[in-house]
Amino acid sequence: MALLANEPDISVVETVESRSKLAAAVRHSQPRVALIDIDLAGEESAGDPSARDGIAAAGAVLAQAPACRVVIMAERRRPGDLRRAVAAGAAGFVMKDISPAELADAVRRVARDEQVIDAALAFAEIGAARSPLTPRELEVLRAAAQGGTVTEIAGELYLSSGTVRNYLARALTKMGARTRVEAVSKAREHGWL
Known part of the structure; x- marks a missing residue:
């Protein structure tokens, strides 16, 4: 962020290292x-190295400061990250190896209500596989990703336990997964969850 602080028309108001501190910083500073x-650190994802906490943080930022525009930065181009970032409300997605001038330009463009997307990531996203799961199968798998039992998922989604088991079984079969954990991991990797 020191690179952005050197730009005459950009003010870096706060820098934080965790999701919990981000919420307070946004409330305090109301950034544009x-x-x-x-890969923003979050206490709730400490045991899950596959967690993409920065995307969840984007949604939280926008809930607290709807006028704020969010740019996600990533080190690697992973299928599904762009789709999930846009679904969370991000207006930009850039790679960490972007030049300082390009980063400053991306921030300026997003501040002007434009969208900025890494071109290589956009092409990778377009070529990524689409989910073979139905919307209901995805909904059940998303609930399973939260760690609930079949009974808890059934109660949450107003389904019978047998129906939840059927949806999970179909999702596992379609994804070639042996376990719920493996299915959730594959779905996250592809950006379906």
Whole structure:
């Protein structure tokens, strides 16, 4: 962020290292643009190395400061990250190896209500596989990703336990997964969850 601080028309109002501190910083500073690392540390994801906490943080930022525009930064181009970032409300997605001038330009453009997307990531996203799961199968798998039992998922989604088991079984079969954990991991990897 020191690179952005050198730009005469950009003010870096706060820098934080965790999702919990981000919420307080946004409430305090009300930034026009929030630049969020996709791998932003979060206490709730400490045991899950596959968690993409920065995307969840983008949604939280926008809930607290709807006028704020979010740019996600990532080190690697992973299928599904762009789709999930846009679904969370991000207006930009750039790679960490972007030049300082390009980063400053991206922040300026997003501040002007434009969208900025890494071109290589956009092409990778277009070529990524689409989910073979139905919307209901995805909904059940998303609930399973939260760690609930079949009974808890059934109660949450107003389904019978047998129906939840059927949806999970079909999702596992379609994805070639042996376990729920493997299915959730594959779905996250592809950006379906």
